[in-house]
Amino acid sequence: xxxxxxxxxxxxxxxxxxxxxxxxxxxxxxxxxxxxxxxxxxxxxxxxxxxxxxxxxxxxxxxxxxxxxxxxxxxxxxxxxxxxxxxxxxxxxxxxxxxxxxxxxxxxxxxxxxxxxxxxxxxxxxxxxxxxxxxxxxxxxxxxxxxxxxxxxxxxxxxxxxxxxxxxxxxxx
Numbered sequence: 001x002x003x004x005x006x007x008x009x010x011x012x013x014x015x016x017x018x019x020x021x022x023x024x025x026x027x028x029x030x031x032x033x034x035x036x037x038x039x040x041x042x043x044x045x046x047x048x049x050x051x052x053x054x055x056x057x058x059x060x061x062x063x064x065x066x067x068x069x070x071x072x073x074x075x076x077x078x079x080x081x082x083x084x085x086x087x088x089x090x091x092x093x094x095x096x097x098x099x100x101x102x103x104x105x106x107x108x109x110x111x112x113x114x115x116x117x118x119x120x121x122x123x124x125x126x127x128x129x130x131x132x133x134x135x136x137x138x139x140x141x142x143x144x145x146x147x148x149x150x151x152x153x154x155x156x157x158x159x160x161x162x163x164x165x166x167x168x169x170x171x172x173x
Contacts, residue, residue: 026044026045026048029045029125030045030049030121030124030125030128031128033128033129035129036129039079039080040080042080042129043080043081045125046080046122046125046126049119049121049122049124049125050118050119050121050122051119053065053111053116053117053118053150055111055149055150057148058141058148058149058150059141059148060141060148061140061141061142061143061148062140062141063140063141064120064138064139064140064141065117065118065119065120065138065139065140065141065150066117066118066119066120066122066123066136066137066138066139067095067098067105067115067116067117067137067139068093068095068115068116068118068123068126068137069093069094069095069097069098069114069115069116070112070113070114070115070116071097072090072091072093072094072095073116073118075090076090076126076130090130091130092130092131092132092133093126093127093130093131093132093134094132094133095115095132095134095135095136095137096133096134096135097114098114098115098137099135099137103135104153104156105137105152105153115137117139117150120138123136123138139151139152139154140154
């Protein structure tokens with residue numbers, strides 16, 4: 001006759017089934033870009049997916065963290081904490097204040113004042129629901145001389161072909 005909730009409540013694993021269903025629902029909301037119906041649910045999802053960032057112990061080498069504008073994140077936190085409804089609406093995530101005109105992370109930024117460091121899961125959720133012009137600022141944990149740190153300014157190389165006067169040559173196809 002189909003699957004009825006009452007039929008499963010007597011099963012030994014039933015106490016964990018509701019938590020599994022809730023977790024799957026949260027994953028679906030992120031993967032399908034479906035905003036939660038209430039801000040409290042949105043906050044719960046982001047909190048479950050996020051973890052506090054500790055610069056002294058940033059994680060395993062290769063682990064990825066994301067930088068997000070502190071101004072936007074604080075606005076989201078305030079609105080999410082103060083209302084269950086969907087108003088007021090938040091603008092899309094804009095990290096442009098964190099980068100220079102070439103798209104590189106600005107020098108002299110301060111964690112918490114200018115940006116927050118969030119997990120990949122929290123970034124995926126917020127970006128799925130709010131989108132944004134970016135840029136997406138992912139950063140990896142690296143190990144240097146036995147010390148782990150978040151690589152804020154990764155090496156970027158620009159390789160080009162030049163003529164004998166140093167003028168860059170364009171590639172031809």
